[in-house]
Amino acid sequence: MQTIKLTLEYDGTHYAGWQRQADQPTIQAALELVIGQVAQATLAVVGAGRTDSGVHALGQVASFRTERQLSSExxxxxxxxxxxxxxxxxxVEFVPDEFHARYSAVGKLYEYxxxxxxxxxxxxxxxxxxxxxxxxxDAMRKAAECLIGRQDFSSFQGSPTDNQNPVCHLRQLSIRAESDLIRIEAYADRFLKQMVRAMVGTLVEVGLGKRTEASLQNSLAARDRSAAGKTAPAHGLYLVRVDY
Amino acid sequence: MQTIKLTLEYDGTHYAGWQRQADQPTIQAALELVIGQVAQATLAVVGAGRTDSGVHALGQVASFRTERQLSSExxxxxxxxxxxxxxxxxxVEFVPDEFHARYSAVGKLYEYxxxxxxxxxxxxxxxxxxxxxxxxxDAMRKAAECLIGRQDFSSFQGSPTDNQNPVCHLRQLSIRAESDLIRIEAYADRFLKQMVRAMVGTLVEVGLGKRTEASLQNSLAARDRSAAGKTAPAHGLYLVRVDY
Known part of the structure; x- marks a missing residue:
């Protein structure tokens, strides 16, 4: 048996997200179908993150185990x-059997x-x-600084979720503009459900003057989703890189 | 009557090009339908250039005349x-009656x-x-230099065409790369049918070593489409700007 690590790019527009669902096209289902054809066996593919419907990827990572022997090429x-x-x-990379696309990940980079x-x-x-x-x-950049660090991000977690641990170490939340395109990069050891979209939605409320920079501290402290801003739409989000 | 100049962006993927055709979706037909609804009259829209099926635009220009009085906003x-x-x-700009999106244009910028x-x-x-x-x-850049200037571009003109004048003044044909994306910008007073795509297809043959840089001179001199390279596919081409 060989464990294989795939790095994937996808346009999420026409998919109901990463995770397999009955009667809905998903990235995982499309991958499993095709890998199954090549591997000549039914198998399960594990993804580093469950991207939502409409979310794109430049560097999603998935892993699976197979007995089929082919070169990476x-x-x-x-x-x-x-x-x-x-x-x-x-x-396509051959990795040790201990490798797990989700549990082995130590950091993820998203761009909005x-x-x-x-x-x-x-x-x-x-x-x-x-x-x-x-x-x-400028107001958005100042507000973003409040979010940096190891913090309880419950106020930025979508529901429902079965996640027990709301603490993430957000290392980067940078905002840069190229003409009228604003790119927000977020890097953390892990992310909660819809966390990037909740942070971006809240930062946009700051950018529109609907919310003060200082209020972000209170939003975090409240540990309540209603204390932060709206969830930004899925179609602006890209999973750029997963680190191991 | 007011003459109106529109600057348009479009994704050409699902259109059979700019020009109105029976039973095919085109940019011109989509625009005329909608402008007719707003103007409450049937009218004709003139485009600066007839982009091919699959070609995109960041700054196509179109003009029309209407009696409907609305602000540009x-x-x-x-x-x-x-x-x-x-x-x-x-x-949306209000322009003098003499303005004609096609005949008033003095330069166009394309990106491939x-x-x-x-x-x-x-x-x-x-x-x-x-x-x-x-x-x-590097080989492509050297080859591109041979094409700069006021020249007869018959070897880079698609057929059929009713165009009588094969002379264009190509002022810029620059090649720059950002990681694995190569952008070729072409600026000229006018372009022949499929000229950018024919130039790009030929430059790619140089880049692949199938054609020498020096051969571009001979290709131009031949004034024969078969003397140059293949036509690059439509979906890489963008009409970026039209100057007046």
């Missing part, structure tokens, strides 16, 4: 030949894209959140 | 509210995007040409 060509055109394999201009975009319609009113990026 | 909101989500209006890496891309599948083998960008 052969796996890559076979999978990319069979996968739908909105999912692709960026790399906001298109900040009066008119909507045709090309980025499913790729960035369109916010019409001009955002105060 | 009202036009913009009404059109963006009615247009399909893969077409949008970036700006190549994704140069072994594996395909899920997110850029309809947005960039995937070239697997590593391209020699």
């Amino acid at each position: 052969e796996w890559s060509r076979a999978l990319n030949g069979l996968l739908p055109d909105d999912i692709c394999v960026r790399s 894209r906001i298109l900040n201009r009066p008119h909507r975009s045709a090309l980025d319609r499913d790729r960035a959140w369109h916010v019409r009113k001009q955002l105060d990026q | 009202e036009w913009s909101r009404a059109l963006n509210g009615l247009l399909p989500d893969d077409i949008c209006v970036r700006s 995007r190549i994704l140069n890496r072994p594996h395909r891309s899920a997110l850029d599948r309809d947005r960039a040409w995937h070239v697997r083998k590593q391209l020699d960008q």
Whole structure:
């Protein structure tokens, strides 16, 4: 048996997220179908993170175990030949049996894209959140600093969840703009359900002047989802990298 | 009567190009339908360039004349509210009656995007040409220099065409890379049919070592389409800007 690590890119627009569901197209189901065809066996694929419906990935990681013996180049060509055109394999690596895409992960990088201009975009319609009113990026940057560190992020956790541990170490929450595209990068050891989208939704409320920078401290301290801002839409979010 | 200039962005993936055609979805037809609804009259829209099926635009320009009196802000909101989500209006300007989107244009900027890496891309599948083998960008840059200037571009003109004048003044043909994305910018006073795609297809043959840099001179001199390289696919091309 060989354990295989896949790095994946996908356009989440037409999928009901990562996780297998009855009667809904999901990334996991599409992968398992194709890997099963190549491996000539039914098998389960583990993902590093369960991306929501509409969320994209530049570097999702998945792992599986197989008895099929192919080179990494052969796996890559076979999978990319069979996968739908909105999912692709960026790399195939042979890893030790202890490797587990989810439990072995030590850090994840997400990027959230906001298109900040009066008119909507045709090309980025499913790729960035369109916010019409001009955002105060300096206020957003100051507010973002309050969130950095090892903290209880219960106020930024979507429900329902079976997660018992609300503490994450958020190491980076940076905001940079290229013309009217604002990119927010978030790096942490782990993330709670919809945490990036809740943080971005809250930062946008700061950027619109609906919420003060200082209020973020109170939002965190409340440990209550209603104390923070709305959840930003899924289609602006990208899982960029998973570290092991 | 007021003449109106629109600057448009569109994702050309699901359209049979700019120009109105029977039984095919086109950008022009989609625009004329919606402008007709707002103007409450049947009218014709003129485009700066007839983009091919699958070609995108960041700054296509179109013009039309109407008796409907609305502010530019009202036009913009009404059109963006009615247009399909893969077409949008970036700006609305009132211009003198002499303005003609096609005949008044004095320059156009196109960008062609190549994704140069072994594996395909899920997110850029309809947005960039995937070239697997590593391209020699220095060779491509040297070859591109041969094409700069006021020249007869018959060897880079698609057929059929009713165009009588094959001379264009190509002012810029630059190649720059950001990681595995290569962007080729072409600026000229005018372009022949499929000229950017023919130039890019030929430059890629140089980049793959199938054609020498020096051969570009001969290709131009031949004034024969078969003397140059293949036409690059439509989905990597963007009409970026039209100057007046």
